Amino acid sequence: MTDAVHPEPVLRVRGVTRRFGGVVAVRDVDLDIAPGERRAVLGPNGAGKSTLFNLIAGADTPTSGSIELFGAEATRLGARQRTRAGLSRTFQTSRLLTGLTVEDNLYLAAVGVDGGRFRLLRSARDRTARERARATAASVGMTDRLDTLAGDLSHGEQRQLEIGLALVAEPRMLLLDEPAAGLSRSERQLLTALLLSLDRDVTLLLIEHDMDVALTVAERVTMMHDGVVIVEGTPAEIRADQRVHDLYLGKAHV
Numbered sequence: 560m561t562d563a564v565h566p567e568p569v570l571r572v573r574g575v576t577r578r579f580g581g582v583v584a585v586r587d588v589d590l591d592i593a594p595g596e597r598r599a600v601l602g603p604n605g606a607g608k609s610t611l612f613n614l615i616a617g618a619d620t621p622t623s624g625s626i627e628l629f630g631a632e633a634t635r636l637g638a639r640q641r642t643r644a645g646l647s648r649t650f651q652t653s654r655l656l657t658g659l660t661v662e663d664n665l666y667l668a669a670v671g672v673d674g675g676r677f678r679l680l681r682s683a684r685d686r687t688a689r690e691r692a693r694a695t696a697a698s699v700g701m702t703d704r705l706d707t708l709a710g711d712l713s714h715g716e717q718r719q720l721e722i723g724l725a726l727v728a729e730p731r732m733l734l735l736d737e738p739a740a741g742l743s744r745s746e747r748q749l750l751t752a753l754l755l756s757l758d759r760d761v762t763l764l765l766i767e768h769d770m771d772v773a774l775t776v777a778e779r780v781t782m783m784h785d786g787v788v789i790v791e792g793t794p795a796e797i798r799a800d801q802r803v804h805d806l807y808l809g810k811a812h813v
């Protein structure tokens with residue numbers, strides 16, 4: 560039932576399992592993400608985070624269980640169909656066109672979106688795409704970098720731009736695949752500030768190794784180990800949980 564206290568989740572994962580031969584990468588996972596929520600999925604290496612991410616993004620299909628997106632059955636939908644429904648994702652490996660400017664990277668992404676959705680005159684489509692590129696640059700704090708080649712950006716700025724590319728389509732939900740990976744401490748702080756500044760119209764689900772980024776950005780954290788969810792709670796609850804300490808915090812902060 561939909562009401563103000565318990566709105567219909569934008570993502571509902573039920574009993575999802577993914578086997579690879581004899582390996583059970585994800586086992587019987589349930590996950591509900593509310594509209595506008597900021598959620599992180601954490602866990603040590605091999606916990607099943609990437610596998611779960613791929614199942615949600617539509618890059619892979621569960622062995623059993625179901626996935627609903629925006630209230631509709633999506634278990635067997637491909638990635639493109641999920642994108643059309645309003646899901647967007649980032650990638651661990653950069654997809655930037657390094658020889659083009661920030662604006663042109665965003666512009667091409669915007670043309671891709673509009674090209675599929677509207678039948679506009681080319682000039683009108685170009686204008687709309689330019690406007691959208693600049694608006695997206697502003698939303699990720701890159702207005703002063705519009706004319707900079709993507710290849711000349713710092714590592715942190717490239718990550719900002721990748722988030723921008725994922726936001727061009729104005730998704731309802733953004734999946735972030737380890738956004739802090741490989742960033743310096745100061746770059747991670749800037750990334751955290753950017754994620755916190757994003758419009759609440761976009762629901763955020765991030766898979767993240769970095770505890771500081773995850774526990775600062777997320778309101779709820781889902782902790783995985785050996786393919787199962789072992790605990791879910793607020794950042795304070797996660798910090799206080801003995802199992803998290805034993806499995807993750809202890810190791811990460813030795």
Ligand SMILES: Nc1ncnc2c1ncn2[C@@H]1O[C@H](COP(=O)(O)OP(=O)(O)OP(=O)(O)O)[C@@H](O)[C@H]1O
Pocket residue numbers: 579582583584585602603604605606607608609610611
């Ligand atoms: N394509 C595959 N074929 C076989 N086994 C796989 C495959 N993908 C993942 N696995 C196995 O599933 C388990 C979970 O892997 P997964 O990559 O989802 O974990 P993770 O939490 O993302 O770890 P990491 O942080 O190291 O990427 C691991 O034991 C892994 O070896």
